[in-house]
Amino acid sequence: MPDNDTLREMHRQMVRIRIFEETLVQVYMEGKTPAFDIAMGPVPGEMHLCAGQEPVAAGVCAHLRPTDAITATHRPHHEALAHGVDMKMMAAEIFGKETGLGHGKGGHMHLFSKEPAFGCSGIVAEGIPTAVGHALAFKKMGRDDIAVSFFGEGAANAGAFHESLNLAALWDLGVVFVCEDNEWAISVPKELSTAIANNSDRAAAYGIPGVLIPDNDPVAIYEAAGEAVARARRGAGPSLIEIKTDRLLGHFEGDAQLYRTKEQIDALKERDALVRFEGQLATSGVLSEQQAAEVWDACRTEVAEAIAFARSSPTPAPASALDGVFA
């Protein structure tokens, strides 16, 4: 059970992530209306937002050091922010500005940070082997840092997932594999893609522990992650945590979500884990409504400053596209 400071910190992370994502909902659509043109506006291209999935990031990253390496997916914002990636530089990168993490070269799906160690990829499941590599390096270097690989339930059917779990198990590597099951691989629900009910059961195929968190509860996630991280850090090898979480928004911004009904979406909103968590914290006296409101205000300010930083930052010189291929 996390202590109260940890609970409040987890809540703060979830709030700042939620505000960041909801702000991006608005910002992303700037310049793209009335007829949606994906190439237009201050944030062009694709946008995959994670509202609803904040508990995963908050619960796992609470155990991590900046030197622990995370690999994440095309939907990376919560893990990046919770791990401590600078929000301003992240926003600037999403806006394609010179001051961004990648000087505008990577964009929202290719956020890279050295400290904290964070990377993500737009190719489903292909970040998982990279995490195995981080853990391999740490083992060889004698560091007790660990690697965490976040991926979706769709990725759990890809070859890279299986190869990675086997390798990590075979070599006793300190990787925590976190499967964020938000039920939807774009428009394909899990029951139509996965041969078994729970991906956590796949851990047994590789001889590693598998844990299922069925209800997007940040505390349950925190506890399971704590065990997995400790196991990895002490050199006992990898673990798999499956978290049933909720994707409140579409797969991408602009997604008409014709594959699920309004009722289904409303039902998700009704069980919004952030709201539930806030309620629990209020009930248990860890965080009053007033304190919660202050957190929201502070986070709104933080996000607003980050977006303002991004907006006012310079765009990279066009010819800089040719630089930086090789070190």
Added chain:
Amino acid sequence: MTTETTSRLLTTSKAISEAIAQEIERDERVFVMGEDIGVYGGIFGATEGLLAKYGPEKIMDTPISETGFIGAAVGAAISGMRPIAELMFVDFFGVCMDQIYNHMAKIHYESGGNVSVPMVITTAMGGGYSDGAQHSQTLYGTFAHLPGMKIVIPSTPYDAKGLMIAAIRDDNPVLYFFHKGVMGLGWMTPNPRATGPVPEEPYTVPIGKADVKRAGRDLTIVTVSLMVHRALDAAEVLAAEGIEAEVLDLRSLVPLDREAIAESVRKTRRLLVVDEDYRSFGMSGEVITTAIEEAFDYLDAPPARLAYPDVPIPYSRPLEQFCLPNADTIAAAARTLIKS
């Protein structure tokens, strides 16, 4: 010509394993992983003897999980190691290409330069011994086309050792192609050019610099790897006919030494590219275009190429040998070029 200052001879495969050994000793971040690279010493001998010397922590046999272990090499490199991952046959790239071209090659750029991926992928290429369509390709044109990874292809033991050390020390991802026919393996067709002088001390050969393996004045033959050997054989025949061919060994495809190509063409006025990779949309087209772009006013005849035809590689010996450039067909192409 690079001068060798030693009389010690090694095969190309031994030169490669010596290079890796010396780098492992110099830099504890270097380790090797791949299928059968440990106990077996690499199917083509590139890591022979290394497991016994350095142990399984440094020389790691992997399961058949190219995506898994090459992806792991990417992650390990980002975290500060200097891994060498072997893709047993370049033909197998299909099962792990995403890790190579979308991750290994792009992460440095995507991160705006703040993350590096200092790793080497070694891979065996080439045919001529009836290993069929899926085990005989060269494919360097496909990789050279994609940005973000350096590509080196040594043809001699001297270059093999120097380029391996350079590749390991380079902070960028480097694809290191070795042709099975240049390795000097006892169980392949004997090749006298697969053995050569190699200095004992560590040294580097610069990545991105071609090498004139034979100076000439009448035409330039540009090529890599085993075809360098074939071109040199052809050049000897041509010399007896009074035709002096210059043989330019590119040694690297990325970066490509365009100035060396241009300089040679300016000298000889006639260009023949020999390419064991598929003819269309590859190395031969790139070299010819470079000559036209950089040395147009010095061309006295249209540039020519002798490349593998655009067909899957056949198994039966006469079929495969028909398709492969050899010393005779290179010499014939050179003669035609002289007359044109």
Added chain:
Amino acid sequence: MRQEVLMPTLSDEAEEGVLVTWFVVPGAPVRADQLIAEVQVEKVSAEVHAPADGRLVEILIQPGEVVRQGAPIAVLEVGAAVGVPASDASAPPRTSPSPVSPSARRLARELEVDLSQMVGSGPGGRIVEADVRAAAEPSAPGARVPGPAAKVEPLSPMRRTVATRLTVALREAAQLTLTAEVDATALAAEMTRLSERWGRRVAYIETIVRACALALGDHPGVGSRWSEEGLVPPESIDIGVAVAVEGGLIVPVIRNADTKGLEDLGREVAGLAERARSGQITTPETRGAIFSVTSLGAHRIDAFTPLLDLPQAAILGVGRARPRPAVIDGQVVPRTLMVLSLTIDHRVIDGDPAAAFLDRVIALLEDPGSLA
């Protein structure tokens, strides 16, 4: 046989169109149906294809030029292509040059070599470096500039063409020359009579052309032409008459010379010579001869070995006529004698038939009444 390639008629309303681009160069061999040009009339563009196998010997309309529908745009030499450059001695300078390798072009710039009339030794007539170096000598790079005493005369287009045509002819044909003496005494007397009658001075060349025209009728093999497919007999007796002009030679052609009597023929020869000397002969007038006559008789030249003007297989050189001792009935008597020198292409004509032809010419000349 020469055939004109015409501008297609693409429109009922428009009269003219534009030649957009040529896909072949002059002198290039072409195959029947090969794409040779693109033309456009108003908004309709069309491809022009070669009507037959042959060689595109002359391009008459340049890219971008306006041309009437149905008008000739090029001349095709029908039959197998021979590697002889197309232009005649009097043709205007070629405006569509042979292909040039980039290196040759660069060297030509450096050495100030004019490529416009050159035909190269590379494939398809491509000019290569070696050609430029050869053309540049003796004005090789770094050569001494001639002193004030020696002035290098630049090569005129005519000179270049003559040089190329004759050297190619020597390379390709198996040339030899037969000489024979004509007793022109009676001929000279006849010429004097005719001169008085016609009110103009009749020249030997007129009578010789007439004699050759008649003799060619009996010996058409002498007027045949070499081709890879076979010897091509003459379609009409068109005889070229060489006229010395400033800077070179022009050879206008008398068409159907066998159908014209000596008076008409003579007048035509004289007229052509006059026009040639004043530069009025047009290119078409110099094309198509199957036999030529050339004279150095105005000089002290007794006999010589005229060079063939390919694709003709024979040419008759005329030496000077003058009184010389001859033996008739055992007596040495003064007669007007003249030597004819017949050069033949032995690929087409053997020695005996050539001699028989020359016999016939001489027989005609020695019986001037037969020339009328």
